[in-house]
Amino acid sequence: MIKYIITSLFLFLGLQTTVLAQCISGNCQEGKGAYLFKNNSARFVGSFQKGLPWGEGQCHFSNGDEYDGQWQAGKFHGKGALTLADGSTLDGRWTEGKFMGKSLPDQNRPEKSISQKERRTWALVVGVSDYHHMPVLRYADDDAYQFHNQLLASDGLSLSSDQVKLLINESATREKILEELTNIANQAGEEDIILFYFSGHGLKGSFLPFDYDGFNNQVFHNEINGRLKKSKAEHRICIADACHSGGIMAARSADSWISNWYPMLADAQIPMTFFLSSKSSERSLESKGLRMGVFSHFLIRGLKGEADMDLDQSVTLGELFQFVSKGVTEYTGHMQNPILAGEFDPSLILRPGK
Template identity: 35%
Template sequence: MKFFNFSFLFLFSQACFAQTTYAVIVGISDYEILDYRTGDLKYADKDAIRFMDFLKSPLGGNVPNQNMVSLPNKRATKNNMSEAMRIFQKAGPYDRVIFYFSGHGVESAFVPYDVKQKDPSSLLTHADVKKAFKASKATTKLIIADACMSGSMKSKKPPVSMAKAVKEFNDINVAMILSSRSSQSSVETIRVKGGLFTFYLLNGLQGKADKNQDKKVTIKELFTYVSPRVKKGASNGQAPVFAGKFSDDLVLSLIP
C-alpha cells in the first residue's frame, strides 16, 4: 500500500529538444530495518528499472548509461544518493536533470535504505534534493517520486498539504506530478506488477496518452490519460495531482 506519494515529472525528448539528460534513479523495495511484514515493498526497485529503461529508449531521449546513476535497494543509502546528485552539476543551461525515487516517503523527505528509526537526520529531505538542483545550471529540473509510507514509519502529524509540498520547489521551477493526494494511499498491485501510477505514467509516455495523434505527448495529455485510469484502478482511492510551473502544451515525449 502506497501513501503520501510525492511524485513529480517533467520529461522531454532529447531527439526533439537536443537536451542532454542527467538522472539519478532510486528504487528501494528491501529496507535495512524492514521486512515484508513491516513495510518492505514489492515493486519499487522494478519500477525504477522500468523508468531507467524508458530513459534509454528513443521515447525517453536515448539517455546514455554514463549520464545516469542507478541506486537499487542496498546501494540507495543517504550518502550515496547525495553523492549521486552531484552529477546534476554537469548539466548546462539547456539540459535537464531528473531525480527519480521509488520507495518509502515521510513528510518532506525520502526514506533511504539505511534509515534509522526516530532519527530525522538519516532521511534525504526535500531540502537536500532542492540544494542539489540549485547547484545545477539545467533549465529543466525534474523530480519523480513514487514514495510509500509503511505503517511503522507513519507520523502522528497530519499529512503535509499539497500547497506546502509544491511551495518547497516553487522557486526553482520544478513541475510536479503527484501520484496521489496527501490524504490518500497509492497502490501497488500484482495485476500490473508495479505501482498503478508508474504503470500508467510509462504507458502514457510511450504513446497511449497521445490523444490527438500528433506523435507528441504533452503534459496535459499525460494527466488526462493517467488520472482516470489510476482512479479507477484504485477504486477512487487515489487521485494523481499535477502541480508546478509549466505550459499545458509542454511536450514530454515523441512517438516514432
C-alpha cells in the same frame, strides 16, 4: 507564510458553497450578477451557472481577502489570484478550490525555438524496497527498474546510458543519492531537463534511502532542492511514488506529499514541477495483478507512447499527466488521483517523436 496562506484558503473555501443571502443585481442563476453572502461575509460579482459562481468572477471577503479569477461549480477553478488581507498572494492555477501552482508564462509571448536535439534530459532514478528499519516494500525497486528502462528504450525517451543513473536498494544510500543528484545538476545545460524519480518510503519532509536506520540518514527535500537550485537546467521535475505496504491492493504511505513539498518549493525559489502519485488526503496503491505501483504502471505506459493524444508521435508533460491521471483514477475506483503541481509547461516534450 505558505502554511498560513493555505490554512486561510481552506477556511474561506467554505463560503463558496454557502447558501447566499440574496442576489443584489443581474441574473444570479444563468448569467452575470452580484451575490451577497450570508451575514455579509462575502460579496461575489461575476458569472453564474446553475445558481453557482461559474466562469470569471471576483469575491471580496469581509476580512479583507479577495479572489479574482475563474470559478467552476462555486469553487476556485482555473487561473486566479487569492490575495490575503496581509498582502500575500497565491497567483496561479486552481483545481476544485485547491491551489495547484504558479501561472504559466504568457502563451502569447514569443519564445525561442529549441529543438529536441539541443535539449537533453538527465535523470536520477531511485527505488528502495529492502528496508531494514521500515516495512519491506513489494514493488518499489521493480518500479524504478522499469521506469529506468523506459527512459533508455527506443519506444520511450531514448536517452543514452550516460544521461541516466539508477540507484536500487543497497546502492541507494543517502550519500550516493545526493552525490548523483549533484552530478546531474552540474551536467545539465540551460535548456535541459532534470528528472528525479523516487519510489520507496517517505517521511514528512524527506525520502528514506536504503541506509535509513530509523533515526538517521534521511534525504531531506530541502537538500534535493538545494542541489537542483545550483543547476542551469530550465526544467526540474520530481516524480514521487509514495510508500508501498502489503496486501492485494496495497496502500502506500498516507503522508501528505503536497503539504511536505510546498514549503520546500517556496523556499527553493526555482522553477520546480512535482508529479505526485496521489492527493495529500489519499493513499497511493499497488496491485498484485500489475506487479507494480498503479501510478508507475500508467506512467511507464504513457512514456511508451500511449499518452500521445494528438497522435504527433511525441508525448508532452500535459499529455502524460492527463493519461496517468485518467488511468490511475479509473483503475483505483477514484481512490487515488495523481497531481501535477508547481511551475511547469504542459507543452514540454518529454518523449520526442519517433
